[in-house]
Amino acid sequence: MKRLPQVLMAASGLLLLTLFVWPMWSITLLAPQYPQGVKMFIHINKIDGDTPSSLQNINILNHYVGMEFIRPESIPELTYFPYVVVGMAVLAFVFAFVGNKKLFLLWALLMTALAVAGIYDFYLWEYHYGHNLNPHAPIQIPGASYQPPLLGTKVILNFTAISLPALGGYLAGAAIFFSYLAWWLKKKVER
Amino acid sequence: MKNLFFKGFLLLPLFAVGLFLTGCGNSQGDHSGKTTGGALASNVAEQVYVAPGEYDEFYAFLSGGFSGQVTVHGLPSGRLFKTIPVFSVDAEKAYGFNEETKPMLMTSHGFIPWDDAHHPELSQTNGETDGRWLFINANNTPRIARIDLSEFETVEIIEIPNSGGNHSSPFTTMNTEYVVAGTRFGVPYPQQDVAINEYADKFKATLSFIKVDPETGKMSIAFQVLLPAFDFDLAHSGKGASHGWMFFSSYNTEEKHTLLEVEASQNDKDYIAAINWKKAEEYVKQGKFHEVSARYAHNYYDTETQQASSEMLDKVKVLIPEECPGLVYFLPTPKSPHGVDVDPTGQYIVGNGKLSANLTVHSFSKMLKAIDNKAFETTIDGIPVLKFEEVVAGTVKDAGLGPLHTEFDGKGYAYTSFFISSEVVKWKLGTWEVVDRAPTYYSIGHLMIPGGDSHKPQGKYLVAMNKITKDRYLPTGPELCHSAQLYDISGDKMKLLLDFPTMGEPHYAQGISADRILPRQKKFYKLEENKHPYRTLGEKEARVERKGKEVHVYMTTIRSHFAPDNIEGIKVGDKVYFHVTNLEQDWDVPHGFAVLGARNSELLVMPGQTETLVWEPKAEGVYPFYCTDFCSALHQEMQGYVRVSAANANTPLKWSLGSNEEE
Numbered sequence: 001m002k003r004l005p006q007v008l009m010a011a012s013g014l015l016l017l018t019l020f021v022w023p024m025w026s027i028t029l030l031a032p033q034y035p036q037g038v039k040m041f042i043h044i045n046k047i048d049g050d051t052p053s054s055l056q057n058i059n060i061l062n063h064y065v066g067m068e069f070i071r072p073e074s075i076p077e078l079t080y081f082p083y084v085v086v087g088m089a090v091l092a093f094v095f096a097f098v099g100n101k102k103l104f105l106l107w108a109l110l111m112t113a114l115a116v117a118g119i120y121d122f123y124l125w126e127y128h129y130g131h132n133l134n135p136h137a138p139i140q141i142p143g144a145s146y147q148p149p150l151l152g153t154k155v156i157l158n159f160t161a162i163s164l165p166a167l168g169g170y171l172a173g174a175a176i177f178f179s180y181l182a183w184w185l186k187k188k189v190e191r
Numbered sequence: 192m193k194n195l196f197f198k199g200f201l202l203l204p205l206f207a208v209g210l211f212l213t214g215c216g217n218s219q220g221d222h223s224g225k226t227t228g229g230a231l232a233s234n235v236a237e238q239v240y241v242a243p244g245e246y247d248e249f250y251a252f253l254s255g256g257f258s259g260q261v262t263v264h265g266l267p268s269g270r271l272f273k274t275i276p277v278f279s280v281d282a283e284k285a286y287g288f289n290e291e292t293k294p295m296l297m298t299s300h301g302f303i304p305w306d307d308a309h310h311p312e313l314s315q316t317n318g319e320t321d322g323r324w325l326f327i328n329a330n331n332t333p334r335i336a337r338i339d340l341s342e343f344e345t346v347e348i349i350e351i352p353n354s355g356g357n358h359s360s361p362f363t364t365m366n367t368e369y370v371v372a373g374t375r376f377g378v379p380y381p382q383q384d385v386a387i388n389e390y391a392d393k394f395k396a397t398l399s400f401i402k403v404d405p406e407t408g409k410m411s412i413a414f415q416v417l418l419p420a421f422d423f424d425l426a427h428s429g430k431g432a433s434h435g436w437m438f439f440s441s442y443n444t445e446e447k448h449t450l451l452e453v454e455a456s457q458n459d460k461d462y463i464a465a466i467n468w469k470k471a472e473e474y475v476k477q478g479k480f481h482e483v484s485a486r487y488a489h490n491y492y493d494t495e496t497q498q499a500s501s502e503m504l505d506k507v508k509v510l511i512p513e514e515c516p517g518l519v520y521f522l523p524t525p526k527s528p529h530g531v532d533v534d535p536t537g538q539y540i541v542g543n544g545k546l547s548a549n550l551t552v553h554s555f556s557k558m559l560k561a562i563d564n565k566a567f568e569t570t571i572d573g574i575p576v577l578k579f580e581e582v583v584a585g586t587v588k589d590a591g592l593g594p595l596h597t598e599f600d601g602k603g604y605a606y607t608s609f610f611i612s613s614e615v616v617k618w619k620l621g622t623w624e625v626v627d628r629a630p631t632y633y634s635i636g637h638l639m640i641p642g643g644d645s646h647k648p649q650g651k652y653l654v655a656m657n658k659i660t661k662d663r664y665l666p667t668g669p670e671l672c673h674s675a676q677l678y679d680i681s682g683d684k685m686k687l688l689l690d691f692p693t694m695g696e697p698h699y700a701q702g703i704s705a706d707r708i709l710p711r712q713k714k715f716y717k718l719e720e721n722k723h724p725y726r727t728l729g730e731k732e733a734r735v736e737r738k739g740k741e742v743h744v745y746m747t748t749i750r751s752h753f754a755p756d757n758i759e760g761i762k763v764g765d766k767v768y769f770h771v772t773n774l775e776q777d778w779d780v781p782h783g784f785a786v787l788g789a790r791n792s793e794l795l796v797m798p799g800q801t802e803t804l805v806w807e808p809k810a811e812g813v814y815p816f817y818c819t820d821f822c823s824a825l826h827q828e829m830q831g832y833v834r835v836s837a838a839n840a841n842t843p844l845k846w847s848l849g850s851n852e853e854e
Contacts, residue, residue, distance in 0.1 A: 051776075052717075052776070053776030053777060056776055056777075057776070057777045060749065060750050060775075060777075064823075064824060064825065138824075138825055138828075139824070
């Protein structure tokens with residue numbers, strides 16, 4: 001029981017590493033002619049979909065309105081975010097070993113800041129793809145943009161776009177929660 | 192005898208009416224079979240109503256008869272989903288027109304664009320339809336085709352040598368060890384120039400057993416059994432206790448060659464040939480076969496390279512019954528039997544004597560006993576003819592007129608079609624009593640219960656296939672559609688639910704619950720598995736290559752453009768190969784390809800596949816090409832041009848897509 005805060009801190013590190021297993025975020029597109037929907041998954045290091053060809057199919061749909069092709073290799077974050085995550089996980093293990101409550105709080109705050117920055121970055125990419133339209137696009141609707149929602153549901157032309165955290169995202173959230181919990185418990189134990 | 196028989200036929204219509212009236216007294220519905228509203232009609236409508244977006248419970252595969260194809264319907268709705276091209280070219284799907292599928296229709300007689308497709312037969316495992324393959328026979332130029340039910344495409348066709356009229360085919364054994372082929376029109380053996388009136392001496396029939404590879408489905412002729420030139424009509428395999436046997440019905444045991452409608456109807460009894468194919472396997476293993484030279488084509492479509500190839504084979508193993516005791520027995524059966532149908536237990540063999548009013552049912556166990564006791568009436572070419580009384584299990588008396596074919600519901604009942612009296616008659620196995628009858632509109636040929644010829648029928652519906660429709664549908668000039676009728680057979684009484692028109696002339700059908708086929712459905716072909724020699728796996732690889740007078744266009748399609756879509760430098764006299772690869776990787780996004788002046792067909796390319804169309808422009812000019820299958824909001828813009836210059840022009844070979852590329 002005395003070691004629980006440290007265990008929680010280490011667990012935060014482990015939970016964070018699940019980002020390499022499950023996607024952080026999902027965007028689902030629904031339309032009558034896509035009864036099962038088309039799903040795109042955003043991982044810490046790649047973008048894919050519910051089928052190997054989902055990204056190609058989304059790009060084909062996007063090209064009608066002149067949206068840029070989504071090419072995962074052109075998104076630098078997918079290259080350096082993994083290092084940040086591994087670094088933070090290592091820090092979590094080190095801090096857990098040291099067992100200092102201030103370090104727990106430092107990690108929690110750092111991770112919160114990173115999460116907020118990550119979500120903002122996601123928003124910027126969504127804005128980029130939604131607004132950076134080819135002026136020669138076959139379908140042009142004056143004033144329209146095709147930015148998917150950050151969180152929740154939005155109707156974009158014939159599609160309903162649903163944007164939600166995915167399993168990896170929830171587990172990363174749990175990591176942050178556990179780190180705060182570790183700090184709070186540690187504080188209580190030491191009092 | 193002859194005159195009497197003719198008089199009998201004149202009386203048939205009257206007789207038929209009599210039966211019809213007595214029969215209808217205790218069956219449902221009015222005599223026209225037309226539902227005229229009211230509670231009953233709405234109840235019936237509900238039974239066949241498949242709500243928009245819902246799936247049917249069963250697939251039904253109907254032969255197209257003289258259309259050479261197979262149609263795929265849903266039951267109970269009767270809706271048509273697809274026509275699968277098998278033995279006839281199909282310009283819609285470029286079957287027999289594109290370079291990939293032309294070899295499918297090769298035979299020892301050359302390329303044949305048509306045949307008469309008769310009996311679809313589903314593959315079975317443990318006597319149960321397994322939804323892997325559908326086989327169907329070509330009657331005219333003897334062949335058997337195999338359709339792969341993961342993609343609903345014909346993937347293999349094998350020609351049957353030493354045969355004419357491949358009618359008693361392609362019925363399967365319990366584990367699809369074999370499908371069979373039997374000669375309906377005796378032919379000289381070996382084929383040669385002889386006087387037709389030497390029929391009885393020089394002509395023979397063969398019953399072929401085609402081995403089916405349990406993994407790949409690939410077919411090969413294992414052996415042929417040489418028999419007198421009777422007309423072998425239909426067949427069915429033993430099952431359960433009789434697994435290991437195959438039964439073939441025959442007519443023209445008179446061995447006549449002219450005016451068969453009279454001459455071949457003289458014998459009181461013709462024969463059902465019982466073949467012990469397990470014994471045949473032993474004889475083959477012992478080397479008791481004759482290796483006979485024969486020319487026959489074996490065509491196979493490789494789903495990886497997406498190419499069909501045709502191979503000409505030159506030998507076949509023939510077993511001669513005289514040299515192989517215990518291989519064949521004849522069961523005397525009145526009168527010119529059409530269908531020979533084995534009940535689900537494998538105990539009863541129903542001979543549908545089409546010129547008789549009675550149905551003869553043989554007993555498998557009695558047959559074995561008769562063989563043991565050598566209860567032979569006579570022998571023909573070394574084949575024992577078993578004594579009728581020693582093998583018959585019972586007779587369904589005065590069941591109707593013109594029994595053709597029987598299927599089973601798995602609950603102890605049999606259903607027989609009666610062509611002359613236009614009805615389906617339900618009777619009980621073992622007691623041989625008629626328990627129900629239902630009129631058909633009109634002149635039923637075959638009937639089908641899903642799994643109704645297997646060890647485990649799925650006896651909920653019965654489909655009657657009618658030869659004549661007359662006034663049943665809005666008329667379409669002199670040529671009217673053939674028709675199927677759906678009956679509910681889940682209760683004591685058969686209930687007519689639905690009429691639906693069919694393609695060509697369905698001679699037989701197969702049905703299977705959809706859940707056995709749905710899990711193996713392919714949605715599209717994976718591009719990375721495309722091994723077509725002329726594939727183009729990305730727009731960057733799209734190009735045009737000249738090899739002398741041959742020009743190869745490596746073209747791609749994706750919503751909604753061709754790459755390249757402008758081609759110059761083609762010359763009159765060139766043979767242009769358009770190798771079109773569909774780069775789409777999504778369900779239901781085919782692209783078509785058609786070019787002005789093409790003398791073959793369009794292409795209809797499924798996602799991930801490559802197809803090749805040959806085009807030989809005859810005059811200078813600029814020729815448009817376009818996508819024929821509505822693919823997207825910009826489908827109408829999916830078009831391009833080929834410039835054709837004079838034969839001696841020096842227009843450089845050029846190709847392009849777009850002036851301001853998106854990249």
